[in-house]
Amino acid sequence: xxxxFSAVLAGAVLAGSLAGCGQSADRELNLFTWVxxxxxxxxxxxxxxxxxxxxxxxxxxxxxxLQKLSQAEGGDYDLIIADDYIIQTAIEQGLVAKLDKSKLExxxxxxxxxxxxxxxxxxxxxxxxxxxxxxxxxxxAMVDKEITGYADLWDSALAxxxxxxxxxRVINGMALKVMGESYNTEDPAVIAxxxxxxxxxxxxxxxxxxxxxxxxxxxxxxxAAVMYTSQVTLAMxxxxxxxxxFPSEGIGLGIMAQFIPVNAPHSxxxxxxxxxxLRPEVxxxxxxxxxxxxxxQAADALIDEEFRSFLTLPEDFDAAxxxxxxxxxxxAEEAHVQAWTEFKNACGQ
Amino acid sequence: MKxxxxxxxxxxLPMYLFTLVFVAGPLVYMVVxxxxxxxxxxxxxxxxxxxxxxxxxxxxxxxxFADSLGLALLSTALIVxxxxxxxxxxxxxxxxxxxxxMLALMIPFWTSSLIRLYGWIIIFRANGPLDQxxxxxxxxxxxxxxxxxxxxxxxxxxxxxxxxMIFAVxxxxxxxxxxxxxxxxxxxxxxxxxxxxxxxxMTLPGLLSGVILTFIPSMGLFFIADILGGNTVVLVGSLxxxxxxxxxxxxxxxxxxxxxMLMTTAMIAFYRKVSDVKELExxx
Amino acid sequence: xxxxxFRFSYLYMGLVLAIMYLPILLTVIYSFNESRISSVWGGFxxxxxxxxxxDEEMFHALWNSIVLAVCSCLLAAVLGTLGAFGMTRxxxxxxxxxxxxxxLPIMIPEIILGMVFLAFFGLLxxxxxxxxxxxxxxxxxxxxxxxxxxxxxxxxxxxxxxxxxxxxxxxxxxxFDITLPLIAPAIASxxxxxxxxxxxxxxxxxxxxxxxxxxxxxxxxxxxKTGVTPEINALCTLMLxxxxxxxxxxxxxxxxxxHAPKL
Numbered sequence: 001x002x003x004x005f006s007a008v009l010a011g012a013v014l015a016g017s018l019a020g021c022g023q024s025a026d027r028e029l030n031l032f033t034w035v036x037x038x039x040x041x042x043x044x045x046x047x048x049x050x051x052x053x054x055x056x057x058x059x060x061x062x063x064x065x066l067q068k069l070s071q072a073e074g075g076d077y078d079l080i081i082a083d084d085y086i087i088q089t090a091i092e093q094g095l096v097a098k099l100d101k102s103k104l105e106x107x108x109x110x111x112x113x114x115x116x117x118x119x120x121x122x123x124x125x126x127x128x129x130x131x132x133x134x135x136x137x138x139x140x141a142m143v144d145k146e147i148t149g150y151a152d153l154w155d156s157a158l159a160x161x162x163x164x165x166x167x168x169r170v171i172n173g174m175a176l177k178v179m180g181e182s183y184n185t186e187d188p189a190v191i192a193x194x195x196x197x198x199x200x201x202x203x204x205x206x207x208x209x210x211x212x213x214x215x216x217x218x219x220x221x222x223x224a225a226v227m228y229t230s231q232v233t234l235a236m237x238x239x240x241x242x243x244x245x246f247p248s249e250g251i252g253l254g255i256m257a258q259f260i261p262v263n264a265p266h267s268x269x270x271x272x273x274x275x276x277x278l279r280p281e282v283x284x285x286x287x288x289x290x291x292x293x294x295x296x297q298a299a300d301a302l303i304d305e306e307f308r309s310f311l312t313l314p315e316d317f318d319a320a321x322x323x324x325x326x327x328x329x330x331x332a333e334e335a336h337v338q339a340w341t342e343f344k345n346a347c348g349q
Numbered sequence: 350m351k352x353x354x355x356x357x358x359x360x361x362l363p364m365y366l367f368t369l370v371f372v373a374g375p376l377v378y379m380v381v382x383x384x385x386x387x388x389x390x391x392x393x394x395x396x397x398x399x400x401x402x403x404x405x406x407x408x409x410x411x412x413x414f415a416d417s418l419g420l421a422l423l424s425t426a427l428i429v430x431x432x433x434x435x436x437x438x439x440x441x442x443x444x445x446x447x448x449x450x451m452l453a454l455m456i457p458f459w460t461s462s463l464i465r466l467y468g469w470i471i472i473f474r475a476n477g478p479l480d481q482x483x484x485x486x487x488x489x490x491x492x493x494x495x496x497x498x499x500x501x502x503x504x505x506x507x508x509x510x511x512x513x514m515i516f517a518v519x520x521x522x523x524x525x526x527x528x529x530x531x532x533x534x535x536x537x538x539x540x541x542x543x544x545x546x547x548x549x550x551m552t553l554p555g556l557l558s559g560v561i562l563t564f565i566p567s568m569g570l571f572f573i574a575d576i577l578g579g580n581t582v583v584l585v586g587s588l589x590x591x592x593x594x595x596x597x598x599x600x601x602x603x604x605x606x607x608x609x610m611l612m613t614t615a616m617i618a619f620y621r622k623v624s625d626v627k628e629l630e631x632x633x
Numbered sequence: 634x635x636x637x638x639f640r641f642s643y644l645y646m647g648l649v650l651a652i653m654y655l656p657i658l659l660t661v662i663y664s665f666n667e668s669r670i671s672s673v674w675g676g677f678x679x680x681x682x683x684x685x686x687x688d689e690e691m692f693h694a695l696w697n698s699i700v701l702a703v704c705s706c707l708l709a710a711v712l713g714t715l716g717a718f719g720m721t722r723x724x725x726x727x728x729x730x731x732x733x734x735x736x737l738p739i740m741i742p743e744i745i746l747g748m749v750f751l752a753f754f755g756l757l758x759x760x761x762x763x764x765x766x767x768x769x770x771x772x773x774x775x776x777x778x779x780x781x782x783x784x785x786x787x788x789x790x791x792x793x794x795x796x797x798x799x800x801x802x803x804x805x806x807x808x809f810d811i812t813l814p815l816i817a818p819a820i821a822s823x824x825x826x827x828x829x830x831x832x833x834x835x836x837x838x839x840x841x842x843x844x845x846x847x848x849x850x851x852x853x854x855x856x857x858k859t860g861v862t863p864e865i866n867a868l869c870t871l872m873l874x875x876x877x878x879x880x881x882x883x884x885x886x887x888x889x890x891x892h893a894p895k896l
Contacts, residue, residue, distance in 0.1 A: 035855040040687075056690065057847060058855045060839055063594050068843070071755045076843070160494075166580055168595065207497045207579035220475050221496060330387060337596045341588065342409045345416065347581035348499065356804055357722045364716030364775065365727075368735040371772050375749035376737065378756065435649055438642035450646070452880055457653050459829050459876045460660075463853055464869045468656020471663060478659070508653070524788075569742025572836075586742050593748055606745040613740050617733075 028053040029269040032065065033081035037129075039289040046276050052269045062086035069095050075263035079270040081129050084255045085327050088119035096125045097262045103271040106278035109298035113319050114255055118326050126257035127274050130292030132229035133322070134170055134252040136245040137236075142223030149248035150174045153224070154201055163207040163216055163225035168340035169325045170252060171208075172198060174226070177249040184326045188335040195339025202346035217242065228254075233291035233310040246314075253322040256292065287311050376610075383603035393600055401604035410588070410605075417585045421567040424506035428563045432511045433556060436518025437548070440525070447523075454512055466505060466576045473501055473577070497579030505577040506567050514559035521555025522548075561620050565613050585609055657873065664866035681867040691852060691868065698832055698849040701763065705770035706827040712771070713778030714820055718812065721786045736780060738773040746773065747840035754841060761843030769841045770831045777830065778823035785819035786812075 027050070035058045043054050059065040062083050069077065074095040082090075090096050101107055107127065114128040138147050145157040153162060153174070164171050173183040175194035185191065206222050207213070214235035217225050227235070235242055258277075260270045276282060283299035287307075294300055294311045303311050328336075386396040404410065439450050457465065472479050473496035483489045495501050525548070533543040549556075571586030580587070585605060592602040664682075668675025685691060716735065720728050738746060750769045759765055793815075797807045835850040842851060853865055 035852070058851070060851075060855045061594055063597060064839060067751065068761065071751075071761060072843075163579075205581060207581070209575075209580060220492075221494070333596060334598070337591065337598070338407070338409060341413065341583065341591070344581065344583045344587075345409065345412050348416070348578070348583060357719055359719075360715040361719030361723060364712045364719075364735060364779070365731055367712055367771070367775070368731060371753075371768055372737055373734055375746075375753035378753050379745070379749045382752065431649060434642075435646060438646055441642065452884070453650055454653075455825070455829075456873075456876055456880065457657060459832070460657055460873055461850060461853060461869060462833055463835065463850065464660055464865065465656050468659045471659045472656060508656075511649075511653075520784075565740055566742070569744065571742075571744070586744060589742070589744050589748075593744065599748070599752075602748065606741070606748070610737075610741050610745070614733075617740065 027051055027266070027269055028055060029266055029273055030055045030057065030076065030078045030264075031081075031273070032057050032059065032068075032077040032079070034058060034060070037081060037290060039285055042277075042282060042285055042289075045282075046273065050269075050272055050276070052266075052272065054273075066090055066095075069261060072261075073263060074261040075265065077261050078264040078266040079258055079260055079273055081256055081258050084117060084119045084257065084324060087126060087257055087259055088327060090259070091120065091125055095262055097260045097264065097267065098124050099127070099260065099274075100271060103268070104275045104278065106275050106298075109278050109280060109283070109296050111295050111297040111300070113313070114295045117255060118324055119255075120257070126259045127278070128255050128257045128295040129277065130256045130287065130290055131295050132254045132256075132292055133246070134165075134226060134228070134254075135232055136224060136226055136247060137217060137232055137242050138224035138245070139217060139220070139239075139242055141241070142220065147224065147243070147245050149178075149245070151178045151249070153204065153226070154178075156204075158204045158224055160204065160206050161223040162201075162204045163209060163213050163222040163227075164205060165213070165226055165228060166208045166210045168336050171226070171343070172336050172339055173252060173325065174198075174247075175201070177247070177252075180249075183252060183323050184328055186329050186332040188331060191332060191335040191339060195335075195342055198339060198343045199346050202343060205347045208344065208347065214238070229293060229310075230291040233307075236310060237306075251322045253324050255295070255324070379603050380607055382600055383607045385600050387598050387600050398600075401601045402608075404601060405604060405608060413583050413588050414585055414608075416583060417568045420502065420506070420582065420584065421564050424503055424510070424567045425560055425564045427503065427507050428511050428514045429556070429560065431507060432514030432559060433518050433552075435511075436515045436555070436559075437522050437552065439515065439519045440522035454515060458512060462509060463572070463576075465508070466573065469501070469505060469508065469577060470496060496577070497581065499578070499582060502574055502578035502582045505573040506570065509570060509573060510563040510567060513562040517559035517562060518552055518555045521552040525551045557620055557623065561617060565616065568609065568612075660866050661870045661873065664863055664870045666863055666866075681863040682871075685864050685867045685871075688864065690847070691849075691864075694847040694849045694852040697763070697846055701766050701770060701838075701848060702828045702831040704767045705774050705831050706824045708767065708771045709774030709778050709827050710820055710824050713775045713823065714782050714816070716775070717779050717783035717786055718808065718816075721783065732779075736776040739776045743834070743836040747837040750837065751840040761841060762846045763843075765841040765843065766838060766846065766848070769837050770834065773834075773837070774827035774831060777826045778820065781819045781823040781826075782816050785816045789815055 029052050031054055033056075038056075043056070047053055059068065063086070065080065065082050066086050066089060069080065069090065070093060074097075087096070104127070110128060114131055115123050120126045136147055136150070136153070142161065143157060145152060145155055147153070164174075169183065172191065172194050175197040176183060176185060176190070179190075179194060179197065181190055181194070207216060207225075209216075210228075212231070213222075213225050213227050214231045216222050217227075217235050218238050225231075225235075232244060236244065258274055260267055260274075264270055277286060278296065280296060280298040280302055283294065283296035284302040287294040287296070287299065288304065288311065291310065293313065294303060300312045382393060383401055384397055384399070385393045386398045386400070388394050405414075439447060442450060471477055474480075475492040475494055475496065477496075479495070480489070480492045483493065484491075529551070530543050530547050533547050534540070538546065568584060569586035569589075571584050571590055574580065574582045574584050574587055589602050589605050589609075592598045592605065665677050665679070666674055667678035667680065720732065746769070750765070750772075754761065754765045754768075759768075789812075794807050794811050797811050798804075802810065833850060834848075835854045838848050838851055839854070842848065849868075853868075
């Protein structure tokens with residue numbers, strides 16, 4: 001009986017490991033990113049053109065990505081797309097390989113606004129793939145007030161009617177911005193003060209959520225929301241009567257970028273993939289699919305009219321008014337978490 | 350005889366080994382982590398500190414523990430109210446009825462719990478099915494806006510955990526000798542007295558294990574607070590997740606986990622003492 | 634009087650069951666929703682089913698989940714059953730603490746388990762993937778089987794086994810001929826429960842999985858994060874249909890044999 005069990009078990013494990021490894025095609029690429037970052041057609045076309053099989057696996061948060069990558073000691077994966085701040089950490093930990101620019105013919109297509117940022121000041125390691133700005137979206141039919149900046153969110157007209165994303169750096173950052181401070185201040189006293197300010201916002205908060213907030217805006221669950229770009233795009237596509245506000249206090253910018261781990265088993269294939277995605281016509285398909293700001297200057301002109309206002313930066317966009325959220329000291333981080341926990345506790349009251 | 354004994358020890362060996370390596374090992378590691386200092390940006394440094402534990406005593410974190418306990422108590426009370434009669438009634442069904450009822454209860458169990466919770470979102474939405482029904486019946490005149498409120502979280506908790514209570518009570522009640530209740534009635538006890546003196550007493554182990562099996566998870570089921578509470582109801586579970594995933598403060602998360610585990614252990618010990626039963630009865 | 638009470642109990646159970654099935658019913662209904670947004674009804678459509686059948690990744694994930702659930706529930710069945718059997722037969726001071734330890738995985742929040750498994754497997758240098766998933770899932774499946782089997786063994790009439798021993802049967806023989814058939818229903822229900830738990834687990838899996846090994850719940854959860862499409866509802870509906878079919882089949886087979894397998 002026991003033998004039978006172990007035989008079955010061995011068989012099942014074997015089947016599992018086979019299923020796990022997939023077919024051993026000659027050339028393959030282990031792509032590691034969130035779900036839904038590429039349209040299926042783009043991946044299929046890439047495989048058809050180059051013969052490289054794409055193994056697409058997912059993580060749910062940047063942090064779990066980094067944990068996985070450091071467990072794998074910078075191996076296993078060939079190409080990763082993640083958020084700016086985590087890439088900085090990954091680079092610091094020596095997990096990221098320098099790009100071989102000679103293999104990237106189309107590198108000149110990248111919009112310079114998104115280059116030379118804090119996480120990779122000399123653009124040696126990364127190629128941006130989509131950018132987001134934190135914007136306020138509101139439904140004029142449900143909110144009796146014109147919103148122009150973060151400060152307006154404190155108005156009592158929004159009582160129990162506001163949704164925000166669940167990222168404390170972004171939300172505490174709103175309070176910091178209203179106070180005229182930087183997102184990246186490391187002074188615990190200032191952060192604590194922002195926390196106090198945030199407690200006054202609590203009565204207006206109905207919802208703290210990172211995903212699908214657009215559904216709540218569209219269905220009338222909330223009247224206004226602080227959201228990420230892809231959600232803004234979805235919301236505006238579904239209901240054009242909504243209003244998008246670039247906060248007057250300044251704009252928080254986030255960039256997603258592609259990088260190749262230092263021990264990537266298929267580095268050549270990864271370069272080929274990056275270069276393929278940099279082609280303007282391919283990039284256009286990708287950005288229209290993911291709904292983030294197009295980081296490919298050459299693709300801007302190709303973006304369909306209906307998407308243009310969401311995916312390309314406005315003419316009068318002032319790159320100087322943006323600030324990126326950067327890693328800060330552990331002490332400052334701790335102050336943020338505490339302010340955030342107090343804020344969440346207050347929201348539930 | 351000695352041989353037999355050795356043979357019997359061999360049957361224990363696999364589970365002992367597995368438990369020691371893959372349960373005790375990780376947990377000991379967690380306790381160790383909880384006494385270490387967090388690194389500047391990521392990971393931990395090998396410096397001993399008690400700071401993670403003293404940090405828990407800040408009012409904001411104590412508040413979270415208190416709120417978690419409150420929610421768990423309320424949910425468990427409701428689960429008892431809903432689940433106890435169900436398990437009791439179920440035990441009185443015919444053999445065939447029991448089997449069918451068991452199936453009926455297991456099928457939702459096999460459906461993804463995430464998806465089931467999303468079903469509740471559809472129900473609770475402003476102008477969703479519930480609002481339409483209530484407004485159609487002229488019970489309410491405008492949307493209730495139930496989604497992302499405390500009651501919605503409580504409903505989610507009860508929904509996710511009530512089966513454990515039902516199964517626990519059922520397995521106790523099923524073993525019960527019904528003739529005792531009849532004897533009590535024959536001796537002139539009112540149905541209520543008979544219930545209190547006989548039925549309740551005999552189903553108590555099931556009831557208590559049901560309480561344990563629902564109370565403990567309800568402190569940690571943070572995704573219910575996320576999905577139905579819009580994240581504005583903070584549980585210890587969400588706090589641990591925040592610390593771990595967002596703040597990268599593994600040692601503090603470990604310390605919170607150790608405290609939560611100690612609370613759990615204390616509860617189980619208390620349960621054993623009160624019920625004088627060694628087994629957590631009737632998981633199913 | 635008695636009749637009246639019974640009617641009330643039926644009504645009560647019916648009502649609770651109805652509420653239990655309501656969210657599932659809505660999931661099924663909304664899987665036929667044309668609209669991408671879950672809050673808006675856009676008319677009847679099979680779009681999401683078509684999309685689902687083109688989604689190779691999803692079926693890959695489904696396969697992984699099945700392999701994982703089968704392996705870990707079998708492994709847990711062996712460990713848990715032997716452990717429960719040994720523990721009722723061998724009196725040892727170790728039993729109490731070991732029992733506590735082995736049931737801990739279902740007593741502590743999943744997020745803690747996920748975290749410690751990740752840290753610990755990393756410490757041991759195990760390759761993340763199906764192996765680590767199976768180990769982690771086995772750890773939280775063992776308690777279900779152990780507790781159920783042990784409860785069954787404790788409640789069992791010892792005279793049967795003793796009689797067999799008196800008649801000269803060896804321990805092994807007694808175990809397979811007497812004990813095992815008696816505890817089989819408990820093992821079976823423990824395995825079913827373990828299978829369901831493993832098949833549904835998100836939090837622990839996300840922590841301990843590796844390259845190329847997505848399980849179905851991970852796939853669903855990550856998709857919920859980036860934007861749900863009713864494709865998930867469609868998948869859920871199909872799985873529900875599968876479950877009901879399996880259950881109906883087992884009941885039907887049970888009826889044929891005159892003794893239904895006890896769940």
